[in-house]
Amino acid sequence: MSQDVTLKAVRDWDANDGLRQFRERFTIPENMIYLDGNSLGPAPKSALAALEHAAHAEWGQDLIRSWNSAGWFELPLKLGDQVGALVGADKGQIAVCDSTSINIFKALSAAASLRPDRKVIVAEGASFPTDLYIAEGFVASQPQLSLKLQGVDGDTIEELLSPDVGVVLLNHVNYRSGYLHDMKAMTARIQAAGALVVWDLCHSAGALDVQLDDCNADFAVGCTYKYINGGPGAPAFIYVAQRHQAQARQPLSGWWGHARPFAFEQQYEAAPAIARFLCGTQPILSMQSLNGALEAWQGVNMADLRSKSLALTDLFINLVEERCKNFGLQLITPRKHEERGSQVGFTHPHAYEVMQALIADGVVGDFRAPDVLRFGFTPLYISFEDVWNAVEVLRDVLSTERWKEPRFASKNAVT
Numbered sequence: 001m002s003q004d005v006t007l008k009a010v011r012d013w014d015a016n017d018g019l020r021q022f023r024e025r026f027t028i029p030e031n032m033i034y035l036d037g038n039s040l041g042p043a044p045k046s047a048l049a050a051l052e053h054a055a056h057a058e059w060g061q062d063l064i065r066s067w068n069s070a071g072w073f074e075l076p077l078k079l080g081d082q083v084g085a086l087v088g089a090d091k092g093q094i095a096v097c098d099s100t101s102i103n104i105f106k107a108l109s110a111a112a113s114l115r116p117d118r119k120v121i122v123a124e125g126a127s128f129p130t131d132l133y134i135a136e137g138f139v140a141s142q143p144q145l146s147l148k149l150q151g152v153d154g155d156t157i158e159e160l161l162s163p164d165v166g167v168v169l170l171n172h173v174n175y176r177s178g179y180l181h182d183m184k185a186m187t188a189r190i191q192a193a194g195a196l197v198v199w200d201l202c203h204s205a206g207a208l209d210v211q212l213d214d215c216n217a218d219f220a221v222g223c224t225y226k227y228i229n230g231g232p233g234a235p236a237f238i239y240v241a242q243r244h245q246a247q248a249r250q251p252l253s254g255w256w257g258h259a260r261p262f263a264f265e266q267q268y269e270a271a272p273a274i275a276r277f278l279c280g281t282q283p284i285l286s287m288q289s290l291n292g293a294l295e296a297w298q299g300v301n302m303a304d305l306r307s308k309s310l311a312l313t314d315l316f317i318n319l320v321e322e323r324c325k326n327f328g329l330q331l332i333t334p335r336k337h338e339e340r341g342s343q344v345g346f347t348h349p350h351a352y353e354v355m356q357a358l359i360a361d362g363v364v365g366d367f368r369a370p371d372v373l374r375f376g377f378t379p380l381y382i383s384f385e386d387v388w389n390a391v392e393v394l395r396d397v398l399s400t401e402r403w404k405e406p407r408f409a410s411k412n413a414v415t
């Protein structure tokens, strides 16, 4: 197909793109092609306005009254329902709170407490590291439990699903390769083996048509600062299926998860539903930024989003393979649509330097150690022509070997 793609064809796709108008809702710097919305989403104009209002009016003027008058106290569950609309969850099953790392801890603990007779937690060796670190820390706090990793203790998740497995923690889309699990099939397999599943949606929430309820998921977590565009460090979310809420317990039993926080009672009593997954006071300015960011999602059809995402990643893969041949790039992202998230990764022996040179030319992706060039495709503000132009810059960086300039070799703390 790629031989036939012309700039004119690409412009026609943009002209016929039903999601085209959404780009207006974002602040994107001039002369930048931003292919890193899978790491930090750009600022929706509505989020900047919400932040400004929260800072000046709610905090600046109304002060403590804003807990009630601006609805601060209700934000975790109100925003949870709104995030739920993006990930296929009915109301009352998601709380927006804390970080993904903390929510993984809560979800693993709660899931393990529902399978008290089973001693093994399974995760993927290729998970985003915090998932593994948290699982390791959780298991260390529970001497009866142990952790088994796919890729280390067995080749596949299925192979590891022995009768002593209580919980399986999976990354819906792999942060490095972009590999996408079949959520429905995996959930069914895990449940058939008597275990519960915790899905980490960091690289799928806001990027594809996630259907938590329809897939019968047990627990899920995810962040809001990537594809959901909530702002740097915006709070994460946790999903607990309705059917587990009455029994599920999480160990961070802070006052916001109490049945009556303002009764100031001496003993903890968990709130009846999803609120028991809260812990303490939340970062309200970040919450309000997310609140504003969610306005930018109004009217977005997630199935359309997914179709355009696949068209963008198909185009990128085809153009790179056609134009950047013989420069040492190797695709690590699945070609099959049903196995691909919304990002594309290529390895290159000098991936770090190549990415720095791309960024200097306004094509912003990121580098993942040891050798991955990673590009995220976000259908609300990336056009087909952006993809075309990004590949032109990549070809130029590789063919001129500009990446060899010494300035591109100095390492930053955040890659």
Ligand SMILES: *Cc1c(COP(=O)(O)O)cnc(C)c1O
Pocket (backbone or CB within 6 Å): 099, 100, 101, 102, 128, 130, 131, 171, 175, 200, 202, 203, 223, 236
């Ligand atoms: C980005 C990401 C996280 C981030 O966790 P934080 O607690 O927000 O730092 C966790 N898991 C996955 C899979 C991620 O991609």
